[in-house]
Structure formats: structure tokens, C-alpha cells
Amino acid sequence: MADRLLSEFDVVVIGTGLPESIIAAACARSGQRVLHVDSRNYYGGNWASFSFSGLLSWIKENQEKADPCEENTAWQELILENEEGIPLNEGDQTIQNVEHFCYVSQDSTEDVEEAGALPRPSASTTSAFSTVSEETSAITEVESGCLPLDGETKSEETCPQSVTGSDPERTNDKEGTEVTSLEEKYCNSIMPDPSVSETGNNKSELITEAAAEPREITYPQIVKEGRRFNIDLISKLLYSRGLLIDLLIKSNVSRYAEFKNVTHILVFRDGKVEQVPCSRADIFNNKQLTMVEKRMLMRFLTFCLDFEQRHDEYQAQKDCKFSDYLKTQKLTPNLQHFILHSIAMVSEADCCTIDGLKATQKFLQCLGRYGNTPFLFPLYGQGEIPQCFCRMCAVFGGIYCLRHSIKCLVVDKELRRCKAIIDHFGQRINASYFVVEDSYLSEKICKNVSYRQISRAVLITDRSIQNESSDQQISILTVPPMEKGQPAVCLVELCSSAMTCMKNTYLVHLTCPSIQTAKEDLTHVVEQLFSVAETGEVGAREGEDEGEGQKPKVLWSVYFNMRDSSSVVRSSYDSLPSNVYVCSGPDSALGNDCAVKQAEAIFQEMFPNEEFCPPPPNPEDIIYDGDGTQPEDPGFSNPSEDKTENVSEKSLKEEPPEE
């Protein structure tokens, strides 16, 4: 690290998870000087996505949990007399019980390397990295495009990699997938030119090619194609009308990401995976429901859309359980199950009517904005989203440093305000506001805090849980609890065109609030839905397979528990100065509202008079000074994308047809 960082900022943000990144972007956008650091060598913290080898390194790191290195207390000498140092955590304590399993042939693993892997960057010389094993550097391969790899390059002013189009390999992959840009559903020309038919041909070629390939996938193949994987640590989806989508559109950050519509809403019932009819078209086309059920379901859903206006229809049962309320609503058990578990997605045991109605309403309001389901998934994984906001921050002058640990917060004893941080080089950086992600806070500060846990499993499988449908689908499946009191498990299955896994495989995420370890919480669901067999057993079980109706086979899996700090109230942190703001890690909910709300609340607390992520100005309206300090092209000058207001929208309630 030849050059030192500037030592004066307005805001220092520690951690690159979603809420921190949104805050960093909002601050930079409103003209603050922002320093955004992360002690890890990747973006996103527990919101990150990894390639396969990246995930292996992450697993290794979290399994080893190397004892913190020798306590480096050099920073204490830099604390002045009227000051106090609050040390920050060195290692990550948020991940536990990591177990991974491989069910396919592992022969010749040793020789295989991830295709396209870059030579490892030379090991960092700084002691701060001693907790990071050498292998982890492979993680950076994915982000190799233009990521600042700490001190080797001059990291200032580099911005996170462009999400789209930076890698030709990636863009090629997207042929034949339906990609949603938030700006306008139909912004792609209707039939741009005769090349349309050409793409069609390509597509069919691809398909035949794929069909010819043997379906048996080996571990070396997975490792070799490791860069095709973008495996999220936390599995989330974007509600089409959720706060995150609104923010992405409003702030124009949406231009850095592309999305795919979740195509199927599924439910697990009586041992079978069924499709949930949730939109008007679904209900019309559904073959399982009787006519009367169709009517009853539509009637109830229409009611939920504007239930507030129809006070008298639920008031008496406002505080009852939602599941009991549904029983009084002329709905067959079939429909009650759909609504409770797959539409409202609330707990049978403890959700009250009003919350259930609100959840149903939210689901319904999201329908039809971008497709027939309420959810979007970001191509290349959820980990893209924090990076998009980081890019926005960088465009407006924010400075980024990964692998940059912060040793302590420096607090003025008299004012009880934080005035600076001291980094691992012993540099003191002054700022007025400090945003810290929960996992960086030491045990001392958190001694009164009680955390929840999230149980997670990630599986790589060989076929979709929906056997009849075409293969490029993204599905969400709710598995209701087996016993009362247990949480429902949310399962998201991603296909290769979501750019999260290699061809002919599926990536399955399972998530639920923890009761026990992830393995204990989730195994029963995995066993119900998938065939889990060791390599050796495959032959023995083949005969059985046919009887089992061809469950997808798990090729590889990992289980882990992640700390859920979303419900921690600020007052439970011990002796934090008032200008230090804490962001929580991911919560267990499906959407991202919690992170967005938190980011906005923190930003408004810091800058009550500033607008939160206003739309960026039109490039034509920006006046560039002649003195050469003009920012680089902020990336807002794509002429085809004017404003974001043209989002094409349809809703459950159609306009009356033309007469």
C-alpha cells in the first residue's frame, strides 16, 4: 500500500452488505464524501454470491474458524488522552455449523481447476489477512473484471464491476432467457430486425446440443464449470412492488442489474409438489380446481386486494389466527392451504388475521407488474444487488477498499461521539458519521444482544422438482411445517439461465428460521423432495428410483446457520456513540424490505433534510466544469433508456375491456 487513503471523510461505512451499500450510495448521492470498507475480500458480507470454488473457500474458512491471530494492539498507542478506542471484531462470527456433502464421483478432483481462473494475486503482506487462508483469494476470480484488489492497485475511484456486459462469456449465456430490465418491460424492440429469427435458430441448436450431452454430472465437472455458479449466502427474492424495487427504480440503480421473473409458485402438499394458482390467468387455466373453487379463490383474493375498505368483513376476527379466519371464509381446505402457505406465506400457528390479509395483499399487488408471479430474481445472484449500490456510490465519488480491516472506533470521551477510525495500517481516518455492520461489533458491545439464527441449505441438483415443466424455470416452493411450532421452509430453485449454476444443474436454496442446526432443521425437507444418495449407493438404488417418480438427485450440498441480527434494537448495544449507526445482517424473510427500511431510517437520522436516493439528473443537464475535476462518465448516458417511469404494469384487476 504505497498511497495512503485520504484521512478526512464525511461518512465511513464498514461492511458491504445490502443496508450498508444502500446507505453508502445514498450518502454519496447527496454529496457526502464516503469511505466504504470491508475487511473481507469480496463484496456483500453475508449478502454475497460465490462461484463454486469461492464457496468452497468460504466453507473452509468458516469451518476452520482459526483463532484470532495474535492480538495486534498497536493501534492503542494512537489513541489520545481524551479519547477511548472501541475495538472492532477481526473475524466473522456469524456463520456456524457449516457442513458440506458431495454425492457424485470425486475422481481426479485434484487436477481440476476452475476454468478461466486467474493467477492468484500474491498473498497480501499485511498481517490483517492472516485469518484468511490462501485459497480464499480464488474468490476474487469472479469479480476480477475491475475490482479493487486492495493495495496492489491504486484502489481509489475504482468501482465495482459492471454487472452487465462486462464479460462477453456472460452475455452470451443469456440467449433464450427472458430477462427483465426494470426500466420498461418491453423496452427491447418488438421485432428489432431479421436477426430475430437467427437467434431462434441458435436457441434450438443450443437445446439439441444440451440434449445430446450426458446428464450424469461429476464433481470435476462442477469444479471445472465453477464460474457458472453464483451461489447466494442468503436466499431472497425481490417483491415486484417491494421497497427494494422501488428504490432501484427511483435511484436508477436498476440499470446495473438484470432480472428474471420467478416463473412458478409451488406448494408442497400431501407429499406432492403442486402449482399454486395465484394470478387471474393461473386460476383460469388451472385444471385441478373445481369451478366453484375458482370462484371462491378469486373472490377471496379480490377481497384481500382492498380489504381495508371492507372493514366489516374481517373486523370481528381481526386478532384471531389467520388460519382460523380462512376456515370461516367458504374456502375449501385445498384453497386454505394455498393461501396460507404459498400466497400469504405466513405461519399457521401465530399469524393474526390482519397480518395474514396484509401479506396476501402484498403478494397480490406485486402480481402482474413484471409477469405472472410477484417475484424477481437478479441474474447472477442476490449478491449483485449490494454491488449495484456500491457502484452508484462510486459513481458519485465514494471510495472503496476491500480487505481493509478497521481496528477500532475512536470516541471522544467528553462528547461521547465517534470522531475517527484506525485501520490496519494504523492510519487514522476522521469522519462525522460511522455506519457499522453488526458482525464487526465486538462481543463486549454485544454482550446484551440476543441473536436469532437462520438455517440455510444450498443444493446442486440434476433436475427440477417440477418434473413436467420445461427446464428453464425459477420456482419458489413453500414446505409447511411437519409439526406445529416449527417454521415453514422456503425453497427457491434456480435454473442455469438465472446465471447461478452450470447447464443441466439446478441450484436449490432452502431457508427457515433456526430451531436447531441447519442440517437438523432442513434434512427432512431435502429427503422428502430429493434423492440423496452417496455415489456408491446409486447403482443399488436405481430400481427404486423409478418407483419414486424420479426425484431430483442432490449432487452436492452445504448446510450452515447464519446469524440473524435484524431484530436487534439499538439500545441493546452497549455504550455506542450516537453517531455510530448499526446495520444488521440479512433477515430470514423472503423480501428485502427490512434492509431498505433500515438503510433509509439510518440515512434520514444522519441527514434529516436530504432526499434518500433521488433520481440522478439527466446526463444532458449535468454541467461539467472546465477544471478537469469532472467525474467519469457516470454511466447514465444510455440514450435508449430515458426515464424509469415507463414501467409497464398490469394488475390482477384488469381495466375493463374495450366495448
Place this chain on the structure above:
Amino acid sequence: MHGRLKVKTTEEQAEAKRLEREKKLHQYVTATKAIFEKRKLGQLDKEALELSNKVLGANPDFATLWNFRREIFLHLEKEESPEEMQGLCKAELTFLECCLRVNPKSYGTWHHRCWVMEHIPKPDWARELELCGKFLEIDERNFHCWDYRRFVVQRSQVVPQAELAFSDSLITRNFSNYSSWHYRSLLLPQLYPDPQHQGRITEEILLKELELVQNAFFTDPNDQSAWFYHRWLLGRGDLEPTIRCVYVNREHASLAVAFSRPVAVAPASHDLIVFGDESPLVVRWRTPDGKNKPGFMWLCDLPTSALNNHWPQHTFRVLWAEGQVQKECVLFKGHKDCWTQDSVTEEQVFRCELSIEKSTVLQSELESCKELQALEPENKWCLLAILLLMRALDPLVYEQETLSYFAALKAADPMRSSYLDDLRSKFLIENSILKMEYAEARVVDLSQKGLTTLCHLEHLLLVTHLNLSDNLLPSLPPTLAMLRCLEVLEADDNRVESLDGLPPLPCVEELSLRNNRIRRASDLQALAAFPTLAHLNLQGNPLCQIEGIQSELATLLPNVTTILT
């Protein structure tokens, strides 16, 4: 402040925008001028195409420029090789696509596209079909595109099956789509015509369609498009007109022909011919109400030579549409009239002939509609469908039930209460006609039915006594003139204000109009032309209060022997 972008103020922005607009306007005006100059000089060249490109790109509704482009293309066609023309037309299609993306509902653009496709040496229809698909994906109700699609389908001879599949896919996506339902109603009769010509499509397909449409209206009973299609499915095939009745009256030397559908007949028609005892008669045709428009009934006076009191019988034969339809009746010596008539009951005039299978389908259809109605008691479409199904099943059995549904429907849809009253009147009259036929009578009692209108009067050609009392009729319609045999007409307790426009009824002797709203003697002027009217009862009308009304009426109607006031 550091790092903050400098942004133009709103005034600066407005000014920049204004300048930009001015520049655009200037370009537009200059280009337009240049084009018209070229047209004047007859310079039909590629440069002119280039110029109009710019203007049409900005304003695709400039019809004159599209015309000019066509002139240029027609001119170039003479000069250029087919390969060259193919290239030009292709470029034109691409340009049109751009214009359509700007305005997908521009008449001129779609029209020009049709024209280009007709003139391109090697048209690629498959691509056009794909284009339509894309546009309909964006707006499934863009009727311009639907029109163009029909054009493409016709030219490229797409099989109706493929089009039906297309309609399936659109309905699957969004069933609130009149255009695709309507398209089905055109395609299905082509693909699966009913061999018996009773319904519109074969029963097997009908069953499938009924299920499909049922899915739609159970999902959203307030969506009209499905109900309209449902109604079409329950309708019957459009039959060719037939002659339902021929009536000859010796005394009036007249002949009346009643058709199953309104037909147009010229006064000296060659379509409608009468033979009297095997020799063609020269007659002039007219309608009973004297209006010259398509009607159910046509009258003519027979030449005196055709009727002879001494002959034992006369045979009259009426031929329609080159003899494809004909009917005969025989007038015997000593008889004053004669007729031949098809039976309403046998021919199922008011409903479809139902096979056993279809009848069970309709029955189950009725049950599911009733089920839906129980869930959605307020839904007018469902109530109306129940009514129509009951009519289709058995009008007489369901008569009372139908009336109660009418009441519910009127409550649910007060905006259409008058329409519903008329519809109810129609159904009640149909029922009465059926009952009359079953009773083989020539007397119809339509009293106390709450009628607001009269219809189906062509079926009452032979009726001698008609009771319309105690209804809500505002007038006696001119179509009453189709009752060629009517002798006694009772229309007490209605809301008749005047008989203006009522043509003379040839046989009426007794007319009772008690308790109506006739105010003046002149409102009865029409009766003066009634040849046989002898008894008139006007009691309880406002005109009875007028002094000296008796004498006034006596002057007006000298031939009427008794007038009660």
C-alpha cells in the same frame, strides 16, 4: 459542496428544450416543403423516399406522404429489377416497423404495410405473422393489428387450426379479450360446422368451449367478454329464410307471405313469385305497414282473374329464391280464405333443437350457473345466462322461474330495466304463441303480462282475437298490421296515447281501448281507414271528458256503428 453534481436549473432546462423543439420543428417543416416540391415536379425518386422517411418517422399519421411513397414505389417498380424492388420493400417494412413502434395504432402505417406486402416480389408472411404476435403481446386488444393479422392469415393461407391455437394461447394469457373470443366464434364454425345446421358447431366442440368459457366466468364473473362468448355458444345456427305461412283471402283478393326472417322484396320482385293454378301472376309486393324495408311479411293483391267463385278450387304456390323455398295453399269453392302454416312448436322457432346429450349439457350448464349465482347473487351476467339457458331448455316449463329471475336481474341491473322489460315481453309473447299453437286456437290472450313492447307479430297472421289488456304498452305498433285476420282487438288498461301510424287492419270489427291515455279525437284518425270497424270502446280515456266528443267522433269515424265513451 464537494462531489455534488452541478445540474442545469429548470429555466435552463426549459430553454434547452425549447431550442430543441424549435430545431425539430424547423427540420420537419423544411422536409415537408421539400417533399411537396418534389411531388409537384413529379420527382419520384429514392431521395423523396429518404425525405418522407424523416417526416413520417416523426408523424406516422401523415396520410398524404404514405400516398406519395406508394406513387414512388409504383414508379420505381417500372424501372428497377425485382431484386432491387425486394430490397426496397424490405427496407420499407423495417421502416414501417419503426413507425409502428412509435404509434402501434396508426391507420396509415398498417394500411401501408398491407400495400407493401401486396407489392413485395417475395413476401415473407411467416415473419409478418410473428410481428403480429409480438404486437398483440404488448396490446392484445390492438384492433389495427388484429385486422392486419386477418389480412396476413388470408394471404398466407394459414390453416384455421393454427389460428385457433393462437387464440387459445391469447386466452390462456388473459381471458379478458373480446378479440380472441370473437376470433374463435369465426374459426370454430369453419372448422367444426354442425352437420345438422341447428347449432353453430358440433356438439363435441361445443362442450369443450362451454367448459372453457365456464372457467372464465367462474374466475371472473364480472368480465363481459366470456359471457358474450357464452351467449354466442348457446345461440343457434343462422338459417336461410323460409316461408312460414301463406294466407289467401278471397274477399280482399289478397295474399300474404310470412317469412322466418326479415327479407327484402322489390315491388315487382323476381325472387318472390306467385303461381295461381300453375300460371304466374303479375303482382306487386308491399309490407303490411307500408314501409319499404326488409320485413317478415309481404302482401300482394291478386288479379281478379286469379279468383273465380265458380271454380271448385284455386291452388296458389309461392316461390322464393329461385324456387328453393316454396309453399302452396288451396282455396276451395265457398271458402272465404285459406292458409298453410309451419308449426312453431314443431320447428322449435324459439329455441334450438336439442339432442339428448346437449340437453343434459345445458342442464348442467344451468346448474353451474345457479351455483355461481348463489356465490354471486348480484351478478347480472350470471342471471342473464340463467334466463337464456332456461329459454334454451324449455320456455314453458321454466316460465315462472324465468319471471322471478327477471325480477332479480332488474334489481341487480337497474340501468337496463327497460331493456329487460322488453326482453321479458318478448319471452312472454313467445310462450303465449307456443301455448296458442298447442291449443290449436286462433285466439291469443296476452293480457296482464306487464308487456312493454309487442314482437313476433308475424306469427299471429291467422289470429282472430287478440287480448292485450292490462299491460304497459305505450302504443299499438304498426307491425300489428301483420295480423291479417284479426277481428277483435282488446287493448284496455294500457298507456296508449295515440293510434298515429297504425295502418288499417283489414278485418277488425271490434276495438276496445278502455282506460288508456287518448286525449283527442284526432289521435284516432288512423281508425278512419279501418274498412270493417263497427264497435269502438273508448271508456275511461281523457277524451271522454271533452264536450261534444260523441259528435266529433261520429264525424271522424262515420262507418263505426257504436262508439262508447
